[in-house]
Every structure is written in structure tokens, then in C-alpha cells.
Amino acid sequence: MSTAKKASSYIPKNPDYIECNIEKTLDVLGGKWAFLVIRELFGGTLRFGELQRRIPSVSPRALTSTLRHLEENGVLEREVFPTVPVTVEYTLTPKGQDLHVICHEMKLWAARWT
Template sequence: MATNNYIPKRPDIIDCNIEKTLDVIGGKWAFLVLRELFGGTHRFGELQRRIPAVSPRALTSTLRHMEEKGVLERKVFPTVPVTVEYTLTPKGEDLHQIIMEMKLWAAKWT
């Protein structure tokens, strides 16, 4: 009689690419920041005006997280006061299709 030698991996150690993606875009404000940056480069103040519900602290945290993940690029200009612009990287631009599919799914099912 054959025995089943299959031992399932523990769920807490399974390498999941979806989980990795959600780590990048799953933050409360990340979708809205992405939505704005898909349209082009924006400064911090512009993003804050376009996403009025986000606090400056939360927006800063979201932008830092997305920069650390390589989704956006922060460019500082030596002006007074300092001008900072945010632009999606190619990695960030690649998220556009995923976000559009999620939008279509929501339109169909919610």
C-alpha cells in the first residue's frame, strides 16, 4: 500500500507573490496615490490636494513606503522652500494594469 509522503507547507512560510504585491499596494492610501501618479508627476502639495482625506503624516508614510519598494521616485530640487516631486518608476507603471483590472472587477461585482 502506497503512503502519502506529501507534507503541506505551513501557511505562515509559503512564499506568496500576491502577498508581496499587496505589501506594495495594499496600504490604505497607496491606491489613491497610484491613481494620481498614473497621470504623471506630482508634488507633495498637489497629492495632498487631490487626496483631501489623507493627513500629511499618512501621505508621507505612504510615499516613503512606496519609494522603499521601488514603485515611485522622489526627486528633490534645491529651491526655497524645497520642491519635491514624485514620479512612478517602470515598476510602478506596471501596476496600472493590475489596478485597472481591480477597478473593472469592482464595477461588475459591487
């Protein structure tokens, strides 16, 4: 039996509950850049330009959109400093820090299967 067949034959005990929670999680974290932004912020507070340099393939518009989405969902905090030009720093909230376990498990999965 192939791996694909095994995976497609899996039926969770309570699929509605699982799909609902997975869907909620993906609504918050499913964007293309979300996990990369979160990964960088695990190291501590960063400014927009620092995030852009650490994730060079993300456009400023996509990064702004991702940061806004993560802030709206309580994953990170945005602090604005009244400087010229304005300085903005991003920090993970406790909710965002809690994602460290998920990211670690995803890393293990990728090492095994990709």
C-alpha cells in the same frame, strides 16, 4: 449555492505559490492610500501638495508614510529640488507604471461586484 459558499470552496492548484505572491504584492501595495497615490501619479509627476489636494482625506503624515513606503519598494521616485521652500516631486518608476493593468482590472472588478 450562495456566492460566499462558492468563493470559500475554491482551492487553488498551488496555494503556497499564490499566497506567497499575493502576500508580496500586498506588502508593497496594501496600505490604505497606496493605490490612490499610484492612481494620481498615472497622470504624471506631482508634488506633495498636489497629491494632498487630489486626495483630500489623507493626512500629511499618512501621505508621507505612503510615499516613503512606495519609494522604498521601487514604485515611485522622489526628486528634491534645492529651492526655498524645498520642492519635492514624485514620479512612477517603470515598476509603478506596470501597475496600470492591475488597477484597470480592479476597476472592472469593482464595477461588476460593488
